Amino acid sequence: MKKDRIFTPGPTPVPLPVGLSQVRMVHHRSPEFGELLGRVLDGLKYVFQTDNEVLLFTSSGTGAMEGAVANCFSPGDRVAVFCGGKFGERLADISESFGLDVIRVSYEWGQSADPLTAEKLLEENRDLKGVMLTQSETSTGAVNDVEAFGRVVSGSDALFVVDAISGLGAVQFKTDDWNVDVAVSGSQKALMTPPGLAFAALSDKAWKAVERATLPSYYFCFKTARETQQKKPPQTPFTPAITLVQALDQAIEMMKREGLTQIFARHRLLAEATQAAVEALGLRFVAADRSRAFVTTSVWSPEGVDSGDLVRLMRNEYGVFIAGGQGKLKGKIFRLGHVGYFDGFDIVAQVSALEMALGRLGYRFEVGSGVAAAQGVLVDGQEVQ
Amino acid sequence: MKKDRIFTPGPTPVPLPVGLSQVRMVHHRSPEFGELLGRVLDGLKYVFQTDNEVLLFTSSGTGAMEGAVANCFSPGDRVAVFCGGKFGERLADISESFGLDVIRVSYEWGQSADPLTAEKLLEENRDLKGVMLTQSETSTGAVNDVEAFGRVVSGSDALFVVDAISGLGAVQFKTDDWNVDVAVSGSQKALMTPPGLAFAALSDKAWKAVERATLPSYYFCFKTARETQQKKPPQTPFTPAITLVQALDQAIEMMKREGLTQIFARHRLLAEATQAAVEALGLRFVAADRSRAFVTTSVWSPEGVDSGDLVRLMRNEYGVFIAGGQGKLKGKIFRLGHVGYFDGFDIVAQVSALEMALGRLGYRFEVGSGVAAAQGVLVDGQEVQ
Numbered sequence A, B: 001m002k003k004d005r006i007f008t009p010g011p012t013p014v015p016l017p018v019g020l021s022q023v024r025m026v027h028h029r030s031p032e033f034g035e036l037l038g039r040v041l042d043g044l045k046y047v048f049q050t051d052n053e054v055l056l057f058t059s060s061g062t063g064a065m066e067g068a069v070a071n072c073f074s075p076g077d078r079v080a081v082f083c084g085g086k087f088g089e090r091l092a093d094i095s096e097s098f099g100l101d102v103i104r105v106s107y108e109w110g111q112s113a114d115p116l117t118a119e120k121l122l123e124e125n126r127d128l129k130g131v132m133l134t135q136s137e138t139s140t141g142a143v144n145d146v147e148a149f150g151r152v153v154s155g156s157d158a159l160f161v162v163d164a165i166s167g168l169g170a171v172q173f174k175t176d177d178w179n180v181d182v183a184v185s186g187s188q189k190a191l192m193t194p195p196g197l198a199f200a201a202l203s204d205k206a207w208k209a210v211e212r213a214t215l216p217s218y219y220f221c222f223k224t225a226r227e228t229q230q231k232k233p234p235q236t237p238f239t240p241a242i243t244l245v246q247a248l249d250q251a252i253e254m255m256k257r258e259g260l261t262q263i264f265a266r267h268r269l270l271a272e273a274t275q276a277a278v279e280a281l282g283l284r285f286v287a288a289d290r291s292r293a294f295v296t297t298s299v300w301s302p303e304g305v306d307s308g309d310l311v312r313l314m315r316n317e318y319g320v321f322i323a324g325g326q327g328k329l330k331g332k333i334f335r336l337g338h339v340g341y342f343d344g345f346d347i348v349a350q351v352s353a354l355e356m357a358l359g360r361l362g363y364r365f366e367v368g369s370g371v372a373a374a375q376g377v378l379v380d381g382q383e384v385q
Helices: A018-021 A030-048 A061-072 A084-098 A115-124 A145-156 A204-212 A222-229 A242-258 A260-279 A305-320 A344-360 A369-380 B016-020 B032-050 B061-072 B086-097 B115-124 B146-154 B206-213 B222-229 B242-258 B260-280 B307-318 B344-360 B369-380
Strands: A054-058 A078-083 A099-106 A130-134 A159-163 A182-185 A197-202 A294-300 A333-337 B054-058 B078-083 B101-107 B129-136 B159-163 B183-188 B197-200 B296-300 B331-336
Touching: A018 A242, A030 A054, A030 A197, A030 A242, A030 B344, A054 A061, A054 A222, A054 B206, A061 A084, A061 A159, A061 A182, A061 A197, A061 A204, A061 A222, A078 A115, A084 A099, A084 A130, A084 A159, A099 A115, A099 B206, A115 A130, A115 A145, A130 A145, A145 A159, A197 A204, A197 A242, A204 A242, A204 A369, A242 A260, A242 B242, A260 A294, A260 A344, A260 A369, A305 A333, A305 A344, A333 A344, A344 A369, A369 B242, B016 B242, B032 B054, B032 B101, B032 B197, B032 B242, B054 B061, B054 B222, B061 B086, B061 B183, B061 B197, B061 B206, B061 B222, B078 B086, B078 B115, B086 B101, B086 B129, B086 B159, B101 B115, B115 B129, B115 B146, B146 B159, B159 B206, B197 B206, B197 B242, B260 B296, B260 B369, B307 B331, B307 B344, B331 B344
Parallel strands: A078 A099, A078 A130, A130 A159, A159 A182, B078 B101, B078 B129, B129 B159, B159 B183
Antiparallel strands: A054 A197, A182 A197, A294 A333, B054 B197, B183 B197, B296 B331
């Protein structure tokens, strides 16, 4: 018997009550669905830690990122986009597609973005209309200091746009307190829901920018979304992915029961258990700073081992689905998962499969040392699990 | 006991195997999902009756309509949009949002669009870049003669763009044979799948236009979608709504087993049974031409009866969810459903609930006459059911 286990940083495992809630089909203009949608929109405010309306779209997270660009800016607007991985690059690509004047602030993949660079850029470019940052750069595992960036950008006229797709609900993210003007996320990471829903939370400063912006948008029009969501009962401008919204409702209820503080502590513990295993196995991390890197653990594949082979072996032989490297890290790194619906025993299983696959690929290490190291961290942190 | 029954023209009822297939979560880059996606994309070609690639997006149908506008045209391009209901108007709205020079060809709601008007427009506007038509205008029940329009537009340089969202899979629609350049549809009507997936099929003529078009697009970029879908195994540019694609796979398998010819015959029979009931109850149709109006049956509410009250009564008292009027028809019409996963007994139940609600609202008719009329048509057409 080979059981399938998903450890990818999105999609992530879906709890059974969440998965099952997709089976029933109701009409999106029924009073019942209106009530459910209202509950989901309230729940999103809780997860985003914002008092502002969180807009909901039927799309992948990238759709809401496009919405952020198209709704808040005009052609030729100068923006600085921090690029230290695939998703930072994507933010820059979207901005360029829509005719923005993009300053790509490239930093080494695996490093964290430096808030001082943003400060300097804002001083040198008084016309800067936006600073865009990826909170959790899923392609490297690095997690940026959004709070520090927020302090810097809030003192300027620029909008602070954050891709919080993989970080939201896994590590601390305070939309309002951290002065994030546009925070975007998606359903398929820490929110434990299948992919297909995306979200955007806007500050008052961002809504003022929306009024001035001239780029075209219809499907992702933020103003229309806000207007229809503020109806009583709330609606969406177009037929939403009803079954996914039902799933999200269940998932948010689970998150509320666990509570954000506990959720963040659990993610940290599972990340630290994974990190301990990786160190015990004598492997090196991709993310330089691990003090916030609790979303996904990226690891350099050992000398002579193509990470693609490792990923395939773990999947085909053991049913354990981890992610390989993306972009220029393809074949060089692998990424262990612990974002979303995971407990300590999942982590032990993942490390166990990793040890087995590494052994088969000829890497030498003390068998069981990874599993034991993870176990040690989990035992110490029992009250968190 | 009050059982819920959805008779709205989208979302439509989801067969249990389709609904259940959403429960399992797999990774979208797994070989298993690649195979499933390939099967779905092939199945869409069958449903669209096209040899061209059908693009799949995670969005409502409106998203793919926006994609058609943004990918095939440039700012200032002159297009003629036929508007005889809410969805024709939406097509025009999207086109205007993206800066096209829109000729709104308005015709009376409930009427069908006239291909001769298109012919005249193409003669008078040699620079016309597109003609846009809604196949099944869900807000009125009227179904346009797409084939006749295709003949007219194919002789010109203009692209023929068709919103086939509610018609595809319910009534005949031959993308290639009818010279449709861009056909757009969605998952939640005749395809018996929950909402959240949208499709676009493009002709060679349309792909050439895509090469010239200058409007910005990223999430709905047709070229990127085609490139990634043509990989082996096929992929989508961004994380797709995995569980909905799994559901669509099941639904298309059901459609293939029944076969398009039989599906169209069934929709016609159920529509004719509904029409017979409406006539027996002494009510009037909104759609002037009923020879193709087999997607939804729109009916004028009797004198003194607000259709909103009728819809609410049927829903709240009998659990039967039909649609009311949209836009300027709000309160004036109601719409009986027979698109998607329906058989004759569903239609009898719908007419039965309609009779009960009409009676309670004071409308006078011979009790049972609607049900009997529907039954008569169904008995005559037994071999089709």
